[in-house]
Amino acid sequence: MTTKLMGQKVQRVEDQRFLRGQGRYVDDVGVSGSTQLLHAAVLRSPHAHARILDIDVEAVLDLEGVHAVWTYDDLAGLAAPMAEPLPLLIPHPALTHGRTQYALARDEVNYAGEAIAFVVADDRYLAEDAVGRIRVSYEPLPPVVGIDAAREARALVHEDVPGNIGARLEQNVGDAPAAIKAAPHTLSLDLTVERSACTPLEGRGTVARWDPDINRLQVWTSTQSSTGVRAAVAVKLGLDLGQVDVITPDVGGGFGVKINHPWPEELLVPLAARALGRTVKFTEDRREHFISSAHERGQVQHIEVGFDDDGRLLGLDVEFWHDHGAYTPYGLIVPIITSTQLLGPYKPHNYRVVFESLYTNTVMVTPYRGAGRPQGCYAMERTMDAIAAYLGKDRADVRAVNFIQPDEFPFDQGLIFQDGRELEYDSGDYPASLEKIKALVGWDEFPAFQREMAAQGRRVGIGLACYVEGTGVGPYEGAHVHIETSGKVKVATGLTTQGQGHATVFAQLVADELGVKFEDVEVVTGDTRRMAYAVGTFASRAAVMSGSAIHLAAKRAKEKVLKIAADALEAAPEDLEIVDGVVSVKGSPGASIDLGTVSVLSNPLRYAFDEASKAATQFSVGDPGKPPVAEDDEPGLEGKDFYSPERATFASGMHAVIVETDPETAEIKILKYAVVHDCGHLINPMIVEGQIHGGVAQGVGGALYERMAYDESGQLLNASFMDFLMPYVTEVPDGIDIDHLETPSPLNPLGIKGAGEAGVIPSAAVFAAAIEDAERVDRPALAITAMPISPSELYTLRQEHPR
Amino acid sequence: MTEELHDVRLSVNGTTYDTRVPARRLLSDALRHDLGLTGTHVGCEHGVCGACTILVDGEPMRSCLMFAVSAVDHELTTVEGLTNEDGSLSPVQQAFSECHGLQCGFCTPGFLTTITAGLRDNPTPTHEEARDMIAGNLCRCTGYQNIVKAVERAAELVELAELVETPAPEAGR
Ligand code: FES
Numbered sequence: 001m002t003t004k005l006m007g008q009k010v011q012r013v014e015d016q017r018f019l020r021g022q023g024r025y026v027d028d029v030g031v032s033g034s035t036q037l038l039h040a041a042v043l044r045s046p047h048a049h050a051r052i053l054d055i056d057v058e059a060v061l062d063l064e065g066v067h068a069v070w071t072y073d074d075l076a077g078l079a080a081p082m083a084e085p086l087p088l089l090i091p092h093p094a095l096t097h098g099r100t101q102y103a104l105a106r107d108e109v110n111y112a113g114e115a116i117a118f119v120v121a122d123d124r125y126l127a128e129d130a131v132g133r134i135r136v137s138y139e140p141l142p143p144v145v146g147i148d149a150a151r152e153a154r155a156l157v158h159e160d161v162p163g164n165i166g167a168r169l170e171q172n173v174g175d176a177p178a179a180i181k182a183a184p185h186t187l188s189l190d191l192t193v194e195r196s197a198c199t200p201l202e203g204r205g206t207v208a209r210w211d212p213d214i215n216r217l218q219v220w221t222s223t224q225s226s227t228g229v230r231a232a233v234a235v236k237l238g239l240d241l242g243q244v245d246v247i248t249p250d251v252g253g254g255f256g257v258k259i260n261h262p263w264p265e266e267l268l269v270p271l272a273a274r275a276l277g278r279t280v281k282f283t284e285d286r287r288e289h290f291i292s293s294a295h296e297r298g299q300v301q302h303i304e305v306g307f308d309d310d311g312r313l314l315g316l317d318v319e320f321w322h323d324h325g326a327y328t329p330y331g332l333i334v335p336i337i338t339s340t341q342l343l344g345p346y347k348p349h350n351y352r353v354v355f356e357s358l359y360t361n362t363v364m365v366t367p368y369r370g371a372g373r374p375q376g377c378y379a380m381e382r383t384m385d386a387i388a389a390y391l392g393k394d395r396a397d398v399r400a401v402n403f404i405q406p407d408e409f410p411f412d413q414g415l416i417f418q419d420g421r422e423l424e425y426d427s428g429d430y431p432a433s434l435e436k437i438k439a440l441v442g443w444d445e446f447p448a449f450q451r452e453m454a455a456q457g458r459r460v461g462i463g464l465a466c467y468v469e470g471t472g473v474g475p476y477e478g479a480h481v482h483i484e485t486s487g488k489v490k491v492a493t494g495l496t497t498q499g500q501g502h503a504t505v506f507a508q509l510v511a512d513e514l515g516v517k518f519e520d521v522e523v524v525t526g527d528t529r530r531m532a533y534a535v536g537t538f539a540s541r542a543a544v545m546s547g548s549a550i551h552l553a554a555k556r557a558k559e560k561v562l563k564i565a566a567d568a569l570e571a572a573p574e575d576l577e578i579v580d581g582v583v584s585v586k587g588s589p590g591a592s593i594d595l596g597t598v599s600v601l602s603n604p605l606r607y608a609f610d611e612a613s614k615a616a617t618q619f620s621v622g623d624p625g626k627p628p629v630a631e632d633d634e635p636g637l638e639g640k641d642f643y644s645p646e647r648a649t650f651a652s653g654m655h656a657v658i659v660e661t662d663p664e665t666a667e668i669k670i671l672k673y674a675v676v677h678d679c680g681h682l683i684n685p686m687i688v689e690g691q692i693h694g695g696v697a698q699g700v701g702g703a704l705y706e707r708m709a710y711d712e713s714g715q716l717l718n719a720s721f722m723d724f725l726m727p728y729v730t731e732v733p734d735g736i737d738i739d740h741l742e743t744p745s746p747l748n749p750l751g752i753k754g755a756g757e758a759g760v761i762p763s764a765a766v767f768a769a770a771i772e773d774a775e776r777v778d779r780p781a782l783a784i785t786a787m788p789i790s791p792s793e794l795y796t797l798r799q800e801h802p803r
Numbered sequence: 804m805t806e807e808l809h810d811v812r813l814s815v816n817g818t819t820y821d822t823r824v825p826a827r828r829l830l831s832d833a834l835r836h837d838l839g840l841t842g843t844h845v846g847c848e849h850g851v852c853g854a855c856t857i858l859v860d861g862e863p864m865r866s867c868l869m870f871a872v873s874a875v876d877h878e879l880t881t882v883e884g885l886t887n888e889d890g891s892l893s894p895v896q897q898a899f900s901e902c903h904g905l906q907c908g909f910c911t912p913g914f915l916t917t918i919t920a921g922l923r924d925n926p927t928p929t930h931e932e933a934r935d936m937i938a939g940n941l942c943r944c945t946g947y948q949n950i951v952k953a954v955e956r957a958a959e960l961v962e963l964a965e966l967v968e969t970p971a972p973e974a975g976r
């Protein structure tokens with residue numbers, strides 16, 4: 001009997017090619033035979049806000065090796081829709097003033113880094129030379145940088161957007177203001193979170209080739225949504241969808257930034273490929289990534305809370321201001337998530353949340369791993385800590401009294417979630433998680449440890465933060481499973497992959513369902529030629545959505561296998577089993593047939609191409625009096641299915657950290673990091689833990705180091721890895737203790753929930769709590785309200801709060 | 804704007820390549836785009852991320868900080884040259900696979916080359932030394948936990964291989 005692979009630490013199949021240097025990322029495409037390849041570079045605005053008076057490309061036009069120089073004025077002539085603004089992907093009724101940029105700036109630029117001109121040349125060096133020769137005259141306009149400036153609205157980002165307010169959205173459950181008024185205790189908090197960014201090691205990139213022989217465009221792009229790019233390219237270039245293929249090869253990390261689409265270059269590169277009849281490539285460099293790809297996180301929050309003597313929430317009133325940058329191509333997803341996921345594992349009974357999403361003259365904001373949840377978790381968990389401090393209670397106890405209890409699921413929070421559906425939690429067990437995290441981090445023993453350390457002149461602090469994560473949002477994903485005559489199984493799903501091990505976990509599911517060897521399953525993701533209907537990889541949805549679809553598709557293929565094999569073996573389908581790719585009659589191993597042979601039988605084509613076909617001739621299948629392919633059947637051994645859930649599934653978790661702060665330098669050191677995580681049934685624990693590790697590292701970065709340092713003129717001062725401090729191994733905890741809880745989701749056949757973002761959600765909250773705890777030993781009034789926090793900021797806080 | 808081109812002969816992974824490049828062509832670009840050795844990745848082009856690390860005469864170097872013309876007369880090793888002669892994975896590669904030391908794989912070539920040289924110089928690193936060995940390379944995916952494990956596992960595998968090799972020559976597979 002084959003052992004079930006679901007739940008096993010199966011080693012990744014994709015590793016082989018990565019370890020040998022045979023990965024295929026977008027910038028690797030077209031390299032062999034590269035004489036045909038042309039390279040693009042983009043002229044970007046040096047100003048955060050300016051009117052473009054004139055663009056002079058004269059000095060570039062006749063440069064040797066330069067093939068095209070385009071500005072906005074050229075676009076309409078190349079494809080009429082290209083002259084229109086880029087699409088607003090996710091409209092929302094509250095987004096009353098949505099604005100998107102043009103592929104190349106039209107009369108005005110709204111952030112330093114906005115694309116102005118596009119050059120195609122023999123190589124990137126020449127293209128950059130050419131970009132450097134383009135002369136633009138600007139009339140600088142007053143820039144709006146940061147949330148405070150946006151709210152003051154002394155200057156406007158877009159003349160026709162009053163108050164710089166792109167959207168205002170309010171949701172209410174019960175009557176929070178009244179409940180707070182009536183509560184025995186109240187508190188208010190003002191919090192801020194800085195901007196950071198996904199910063200995958202591979203930036204954006206696109207390659208396109210137009211094939212005049214078949215009238216088709218092929219696009220390779222480093223995206224989280226191949227089908228999305230396909231649709232955008234088709235519309236913008238005036239092509240039929242059927243003329244565009246989008247292939248997403250290996251992707252060097254995404255973390256959200258590659259879900260936004262189309263980026264200007266994703267349209268300009270295919271446009272150039274068609275116009276020039278040559279393969280064209282754009283590979284973003286690091287500085288470009290900082291100044292022209294999206295950021296996230298920046299928020300200012302005001303919280304009012306009312307509670308009873310036990311710390312039980314009676315009313316919660318949250319107001320926040322979200323910095324969405326210069327444009328809103330991805331709609332309100334991020335602030336909507338903050339406003340809804342803020343509630344975490346708690347039930348505040350009365351909740352009011354209102355946000356304003358504001359324009360600033362900075363790079364646009366789209367989801368970054370966690371997508372608005374880190375900010376929401378920060379707001380809620382800082383509130384929990386503040387309540388505990390006010391009441392002099394244990395922080396874990398205050399959380400516990402507010403938990404939704406295991407017997408209360410499904411639990412409807414009474415809000416509308418990001419997917420437009422009700423925010424209803426499917427399952428979970430928060431008290432059990434709390435017990436686990438307390439044990440894992442040594443919560444109860446910590447006060448003694450803290451006193452012991454204090455006696456030695458060392459200050460240590462502990463923090464705890466809980467979250468719930470809506471994962472696996474719809475609308476759907478699909479899968480196609482094809483059993484070849486060799487017995488090998490080819491699986492395709494449309495969503496993309498950027499390092500999460502999809503080729504492995506999906507193969508595990510197929511091997512389990514079909515009873516084939518894991519090595520015989522090959523998975524393709526993100527290729528619109530193989531699966532034209534798909535949504536994308538984001539919101540920790542891959543395992544839930546594509547995993548379920550693949551499971552269902554494999555089931556369909558299996559049904560067909562059993563039907564044909566039953567005919568061939570003259571047995572009932574229920575009496576058959578498939579083990580290691582062989583179908584046999586249970587209990588009589590002599591009567592068996594290979595899957596490959598079944599595949600041959602499924603196709604009544606009378607050519608014996610191979611051994612399998614020859615072998616198949618010994619079985620006669622079907623009734624000679626009927627057509628070889630029945631009316632309700634089709635040739636081939638395939639299964640295709642889609643999975644579309646009613647609503648998102650809710651993973652959850654708790655993190656705890658112990659930090660030490662230096663009494664002199666205010667340096668912050670991590671002594672211990674612990675995670676308890678519930679993503680339902682695990683497909684591959686090794687991969688889930690890898691996701692947590694990566695998330696924690698990104699969280700450490702966001703909490704202690706990473707910030708986008710804009711000056712008041714809107715220049716990003718730290719647009720390099722030298723200045724934007726991403727954690728090296730020296731900055732991450734040495735060891736992350738992980739414990740799992742598995743409360744299966746009732747919403748999908750595998751009982752799974754997403755796991756991709758969990759590691760990063762509670763970081764700002766948990767570090768703020770731990771640092772505060774360490775400092776409060778001798779500065780009881782010191783509160784950490786702004787994240788990230790650097791040693792110098794902590795030092796300043798100490799000066800402001802003398803012992 | 805005709806650029807002067809230089810004939811360069813590069814020796815990479817034991818193979819000699821002749822190519823013509825302008826003086827400003829980065830070695831990383833020459834490897835990737837002129838020689839087709841795309842295993843070496845470029846994550847920053849300013850010497851900070853380490854993704855482009857290759858071995859120059861056995862020493863780890865950032866190929867984005869070298870010009871192709873200055874690599875003449877040196878022995879270069881890229882990730883493509885790390886596998887054993889029989890095509891099997893080297894101990895460092897094998898350890899990465901066993902320990903789940905990679906996710907998107909983009910930073911991986913730089914880690915593999917760095918660690919290969921690091922273990923040659925210090926075949927039995929302590930845990931702290933294992934962490935130090937990779938302290939100059941950025942990874943955005945893995946959180947480094949499993950990369951550190953991979954360094955330690957690779958050291959074990961090297962030691963095992965040596966144990967096997969020494970007494971019984973026919974035991975090699
Ligand atoms: S690409 Fe060379 S160090 Fe980053």
Ligand code: FES
Pocket residue numbers: 201252253499904905906907908909910911941942943944945
């Ligand atoms: S595995 Fe993706 S950057 Fe390291």
